[in-house]
Amino acid sequence: DAVSGAASRPAPPAAGWIDVPICEAILTKDLKILVTVDGSTSSTMALNYVADGVLSNERTAFAEVLHIYDPTAQKDLANPHQAETLRLMCDAKLTGSVSSRRFRLKWVNGQDRQSRGERICEAIADLQADYICMGFLGIGVNRHDPKAQVSMLGNRLSSTVHDAINQGSVSLICIKDEEASLLPLRRRAIFVVSVSLNKASTKAFLDALRLSKPGDEIHVVYVRSYLEKEESDYTAAVRDKYDGFFRSFEDDDEKVFSLFHDRKMKFEMIPKKLRQSIAEAVVDYADEVEADFLVVGANAADRVARGKKPVGTVSLQVCLLTTRNFVVANWIDVAPEVF
CATH class of the missing domain: 3.40.50.620 (HUPs)
Structure with a gap:
């Protein structure tokens, strides 16, 4: 040794x-990283960290951006129109940072029996990801949706982060910073x-x-x-x-x-x-x-x-x-x- x-x-x-x-x-291996987005501030910061940090520093790294939307929602970022707005935003961010060959967007209709956590695990397996990156507080937690959060050791936690912590197959990068200036990108x-x-x-x-x-x-x-x-x-x-x-x-x-x-x-x-x-x-x-x-x-x-x-x-x-x-x-x- x-x-x-x-x-x-x-x-x-x-x-x-x-x-x-x-x-x-x-x-030394070429990195593959899954980024989950939902339109919340912290998930946007997670995307910024991957686009301007990981992908910029690792010239062979590849990212997949995953959004799971609910087409039945009418006043939420998950409805079809707003899901498309989020897609355009993510595409513009990544295209401005790296070659289009180094990322792809995956928008998934979440209106079925699969849980969000199951879909994330499925995406990790399909990509053969090394890391998953996400924001600490999703949009559901910020809106006090009880289905979007869990309590762990007396603390409020996004259910998506909870699922990512417990999936156990890849490392989780969780972003709590809510301002781009706080991210360690050019320092x-x-x-x-x-x-x-x-x-x-x-x-x-x-x-x-x-x-x-x-x-x-x-x-x-x-x-x-x-x-x-x-x-x-x-x-x-x-x-x-x-x-x-x-x-x-x-x-x-x-x-x-x-x-x-x-x-x-x-x-x-x-x-x-x-x-x-x-x-x-x-x-x-x-x-x-x-x-x-x-x-x-x-x-x-x-x-x-x-x-x-x-x-x-x-x-x-x-x-x-x-x-x-x-x-x-x-x-x-x-x-x-x-x-």
């Missing part, structure tokens, strides 16, 4: 390593990645790398218990793991990892305060450094197989507590050829 071999103290096999060929494939972006010793958090780090551009900052943060006065073996293993990653970026023999040498990397050990949750500590740190994205890991398929919720409580709390954009990096154990 080229990455673990770079560390001064190699991590044990159970320390959440992803095989190097898979890491390299994740970091340095700051990613805060919450990590531990598991493959899901390793995937979170890889997703932050993949979504970053030269000059961006990636802060890898690990929350240490307030009872831990001296560094434990577990804490030392986390530190060594990412020290090994960071060194590989400066190693010219690493043909893939060295491509990311122009990102600014930082490992931060955050001491958890008394009565403070891990999620609160991570969110407080992100606020302190004015992060643009908070990135957390999830292993939905494995968790569901073990009878658990698709996303762990800590990762979910981070997403709900933060006012910042977030990424839920989904990890599924697969062969390198899949990537």
Whole structure:
């Protein structure tokens, strides 16, 4: 393992390593990203981020824009006339940013028995998407439509975002910014990645790398218990793991990892305060450094197989507590050829 071999103290096999060929494939494959739009401000910002951010930075990336409309609605963005207006707006935005060969629009009549979540999962599978990008609050939530929202851990959440978090097959990019000037498009972006010793958090780090551009900052943060006065073996293993990653970026023999040498990397050990949750500590740190994205890991398929919720409580709390954009990096154990 080229990455673990770079560390001064190699991590044990159970320390959440992803095989190097898979890491390299994740970091180099041509991206496919699904963007869902509904006419809300946050979904428009999601489209802006993909058009002017991801597609501009990744010259081989491809985007599909999905809108699910209800033709029976009369006074909603979903009715046929307004759905067409939304189509024209999305087409104009993307055509002004990239070649027409790098995107397509998919407008779907939602008047059947399939749920919105099922249609999104179907679109993810058809596109073989790597990411899905959407706004945090859809138009239904903004209009207080009870069918368009769910409550999770005491927080109001768009039902579409809820479905995307739980689908478990691709990583979710969720945009909370509601002004284009807040998006990190033509300036340095700051990613805060919450990590531990598991493959899901390793995937979170890889997703932050993949979504970053030269000059961006990636802060890898690990929350240490307030009872831990001296560094434990577990804490030392986390530190060594990412020290090994960071060194590989400066190693010219690493043909893939060295491509990311122009990102600014930082490992931060955050001491958890008394009565403070891990999620609160991570969110407080992100606020302190004015992060643009908070990135957390999830292993939905494995968790569901073990009878658990698709996303762990800590990762979910981070997403709900933060006012910042977030990424839920989904990890599924697969062969390198899949990537």
